[in-house]
Amino acid sequence: MKVLVPVKRAIDYNVKVRVKPDNSGVDLANTKMSINPFCEIAVEEAVRLKEKGVATEIVVVSVGDKSCQEQIRTALALGADRGIQIDTDLSLDSLQIAKLLKQVVDKEEPQLVILGKQSIDSDNNQTGQMLAALTVMPQGTFASEVVVDGDKVNVTREIDGGLQTVALNLPAVVTTDLRLNEPRYASLPNIMKAKRKPLEVMPAADFGVDLTSKVSVIKVEPPAQREGGAKVADVAELVEKLKTEAKVI
């Protein structure tokens, strides 16, 4: 069984995010970039399926300029077999990414596509769902457990009320939640092995997808500074403040 894992290059979760002085976006110059944590969980899940003998080949795909090859190599060092970089300098929205991925799905015909449920930079939580719709595959999102059973995959989903398990016919799309697994570390010998694994570069322009963005960013602002609290003398003062300052009652 072939598994396709799309991954995204995103700002490292340890880095304190700085907003550009002109509020046009986040300042990424000289900032540590990593594989998006949810995508890393997706890679780990695919590698575990391969270790169990369920998956036979893991293909990792990323959309972006040459720098995202770094994240593809990371995925290869974690255990994926080959990589595809869809080369573009443009900053794309979820829908365009999903359309590009659809073409990769059409070509590669994976039985399972595992994606992160969202990326920690834009927090959209859209690509997996859009890809499922475009490819007309069933989807199991926010997975905390994935069990392949013959021509079905049982996906346990984290939902508001608790856990829900859905059985999907393969091929299917799964998006990962945080508790699905704990990704391994890329060991030094595997980093060297990853260097020799194939990585194909495909220009995004060749995909015949309209790459113009339908979403424009108006303004990016850092969260408001948290202000210090104050002690109130008695209940009366509290009620007064809730009425006049906080205006919640």
Added chain:
Amino acid sequence: MSDELIKQQEIDFQLYEVLDTESLCDRERFADHNKETFGAVLDTANKLASELFAPHNAKADSDEPSFDGEKVSMIDDVKVAFDAYNEAGFVAGRYDYDEGGMQLPETIMTACSGYFLAANPSTTAYPFLTMGAANVIRSFASQELKETFLPPMLSGEFTGTMALTEPHAGSGLADIRTSATLAEDGTYRIKGSKLYISGGDHELTSNIVHLVLAKIPGGPAGVGGISLFVVPKYRLDDSGKPAERNDVVLAGLIHKLGYRGTTSTALTFGENGDCHGYLVGEPHQGLRYMFKMMNEARLGVGFGAAVIGYRGYRYSLDYAKERTQGRLPPKTNPTDPTVPIVEHGDVKRMLLAQKAYSEGAMSLCFFGARLVDDVHTAKTEEERKSAFELLDLLTPVVKAWPSEYGPKANDLAIQVLGGSGYTREYPVEQCWRDNRLNPIHEGTNGIQALDLMTRKIWQKNGAGLALLQKQIMSDFSQAKGAESQKLIASVGSYVAQLEPLLGTIGKALQSEQLLAVISNAHSFMNVFGQIVMSWIWIRQAIKAEQALSGEVTEQEKAFYLGKIQTAKYFVNWELPAIKRDLELLTQLDSSCSDMQTEWF
């Protein structure tokens, strides 16, 4: 603590701008590598250190290991981190591919070690000690010993230690008493006591391989009679698995100021006459072998001191940016908002000093690591020899300067935090306590100063010094910016004093003033160290100026201007402090040597 253990930009600047680390990939040994593989290896180090080492740094300090008379116990997190380090393949990172290694350059391994040392120095000590001990076995032991002990050490099944110090003999190793007597089976029976042996006992691994210095009875007196032995905690069975106890007993744990997560032990060897030891190499060569490890360990100690200094710097910087206190002229009205303390001049002074000490010390150590690479892999024999001589000269400085100034940086971090800094609720006091070990171990800084002043400067007719001068001149000749040229001129006036000073010292060392002049060894280290560090800072300023002449973002501009400003601070504030030392040395001051014991 701070968001990143070591700023990515700082590592990139040191590795790829100040040093041209990528050029190492042109060498046959590193031909399989490129900037990308280096980056991936550094990423794994950074990730492991951030996720598995840093989170239990404070806990390993507050819940230090304990001994119930039978076993040592410690918090579980240490073993999780230790195992992950081994599984990732770092222990053999420097070794050949066919030994299961990665043939990584020392420069990259040093950068990796920076993440671990910044995250949690005491847990890091276990794999680092093992790597040091494995290196000695790999370099000097017989094929049989290598085949027996190296594989389990490299895979993390066994750890290693170096057992040198005895209760009565620390710096003065010539006087050790531990004995090794040849037994009928060709191995030795070890008898004696060792003290302050780091990692000397624990339950992290199924066995511990002690490298023990001992004297074979009848051998030469003093250091020439010291031999080196492999002494495992458990002797191995025919399949190489730990079996019988080897009469190495933990007498007790020592309770330290810092580095508390690393066990420090008092060990008794051969109390029941049944402690088997295996000779490493030739008899009476033990100290020479051990010094190979010590020299590498000294680079490691310097770098550890630098990055612990750096952690305190980053933490106190973040704190100073957030903590508001007081007002600045002209806005001193009580209705004016209070300012972050980073805006106060004296706080800037303390942060600049920390930046100068820690980033400078890191840069010096990276230069040292690059020399290690050049010693082994430079293209010509001549280059390899030069690298060796320059490294040999600089080793005492690489150990002593960072380990003197790293704790000074941590002291200032405490001061920046004020009352908070003095509490255990904030991490900077632990940085200071951990770092306070570094001027002491692997040869005290006093010994480093003596080594530099009485030996290293003069050896091979000053070949090392000549090479250093050449390197400095070559770096300075690249200065194009006005600021760096000005700094070079300031340093020049001090460098010019070195030659006559060396003349004075050289003569005094061979006269009745010997005791007076060696009592000023610390001043000599200071003079030499501050000049070396001025060069190290100007090197960075030159690279920053070069970068600024191209296109840079606002954020990059701030980074490079910060480098230039710190070089300026170092040359204007720190370097002139050697005037006193120059005076003392020129006068062959005898204030210390004349002091009589009874007068204290």
